[in-house]
Amino acid sequence: MTNKDYSRRKFINRCISSGGLFFGGLLLLNCGEKNKSSKIRNDNTKQNSSKDPCNDLTKISDGEIKKRQGLGYVKQSAVPENSCSNCALFIPAKADEKCGGCILFKGPVYAEGHCVQWAAISS
Ligand code: SF4
16 A cells, blocks of 8 residues: 555545535434424414414314315405305304314414315305
8 A cells, every 4th residue: 555545535535524514414404494494484383373263273284284284275365256164165264263164174264265176155
């Protein structure tokens, strides 16, 4: 083994170890940011729930939240004549509650809301 080989090997080892440290650090930073954003989301939801119970998703599972997002649910319909209140899948609010629901996912639903599954009520 020549002196030149030794320095090349040393150089490669240093590159690998510093690269590992770099990517490990990035991974840790990324995990920290993810936890922060999750906490911010929960805080926002809790804040919103105190103001508006129809926006309270604190008791709703992530899977159900993804369902409503996947259906493109919005709390205010962009189509004036089509909203949750006149959708065949809408569950009207009970007498002591402010928010309705939907057959397709769990959680509160605004009567003014809308999603891609809107269906006309047949008479
Ligand atoms: S299917 Fe869509 S439009 Fe109909 S009640 Fe559910 S969320 Fe509203």
